[in-house]
Amino acid sequence: MRRLTSTTIVTALGATALLVPASAAHAHEYEYDTVQTDIGVTAVGPEAATPGDAVTYTLKVTNWGRAATSTFVRLTLPTGTTDATHEDRPVVTNRLLVNNLPPGETDTFKVTAKIGSHGNAKDLPANFVVDGGEGDFPLYRDTNPSNDTVNVTTKNTKEVVGPRLSLKGVLKGIKQTGRTHVHKVTVTNTGDAPTERVQFTGSMHPKSKGVFGVKGVKDANGTFNSTGLSYSLPALKPGASRVITVGVRTTKQPGGFGGLYTAGAVGTDVDLDLRG
Template sequence: MRRLTSTAIATALGATALLVPATAAHADEYETIQTDIGVTAVGPDSATPGEWVTYTLKVTNWGNSAASSIVRLALPTGTTDATYEERPVVTSQVLVNNLPPGETDTLKITANIGSHGNAKKLPASFRVSPGEGDFPLYRDTNPSNDTANIVTENTKEVVGARLSLKGVIRGAQWVGRTHLQKVTITNTGDRPTHEFRLRGSMHPKSKGIVHVKGVQGANGSFHAAGLNYSFPALKPGASRVITLAIRTVKQPGGFGGKYQVGGGRAPLAELDLRG
């Protein structure tokens, strides 16, 4: 029976996870093999994104002729570092070479599982294929067993939009002097916010907002004793920094402001800088 050369197979796969032994055949001597190669798979029932997982595949030749097959991997979105026999799978393909009739080859694929967009299910799919183009590795006589699917439960608790507030006071805290109150808003959740609102009120001994920075693109205003701004959406992990220049009007002691941020699908968060 005539088969593809190792050069032709390697060209079809690109960089592959397996080494292919050479044969004496030539492309112009190639004739299509008819056989039935199928795949089954076992994987984790549950996992947390970022966890290392193992998928165990069994590729079986149910036909009457030996043939090579390509296993195509479709792992959960965000999955990285897939390996087979400690070799990187860089093309989402693994070659099972020259599988005899009635034989089964077991493949263990390890990978750092992705979040699949924080979905509740982390689906993976494995499909055996004769390849594409003018020189398929074989003609499949039973496509019904070509694909195996694994559905893994995502055990990560998905947090929606969540806003946090942190702040510091800098500068001279004396009558007639200007100090700065720096407030940082961060979306610590897994989802973007919608438009959200920041409100602030100054301590009676820390009145006199004279300037606010970091509110570009926001709607709202400030006055001596407080502020009220509506900000555009904030992506997960992103921050907005608002800096208030404050002129103190009474004796030292009791500086700072009280701030609230929320809305846009995010629960209310508070920060009290008053001391």
């Protein structure tokens, strides 16, 4: 069988010269004879990281076989990871090119990236695979696929708190007795996960003449009366808020302002004392 010397073709990865067997470029003239060798990869990364941190993965690609060849390293970084670079150049199509690696040699690559949240999971997994290509003309035939893949697991140091509620409120119109005043109460999910439905209740000051109207309870189930209110509010996404406005009649005597409010959901409960 006639063999050709290697030839150069241009790849999509930054127009890098990729050394492949010449038979791949001239298959119409010669029978294609794929190189057989053993390419393996190892990798290390950060033991722990907080989403948003810049991290570095160090990859080592080794040719354990007897023939020089080129290969690709396919990268699968934690979900949401951005700005992956190698030697100050962006990593395109999540692949790195290892060009013409001689037998017994190792190439080392450092990939930096801004790590993603991966849905606030406990671990942030990454995966690296050496790949000789597919189709009719692969770069090589790997004789030992067992070392083609490596996984790196980084612990997510971000606190996962689940749903968490907060209550804030203000009173308006309490300077004059004998008139109505308003309670403006904000319920917020400050946690990392959605709540289930939120039970929102309020008890008026004993000297109050009672509630006459409630706003901000659209899509909620519940009611109010002269002494208080109780509503089941729709679930709140992380960071979402609902503002509830309560109109209250006051007495002609000093006092009787405000109320005591509670917001609760599975795993979280919070009180707000808004009494004057």
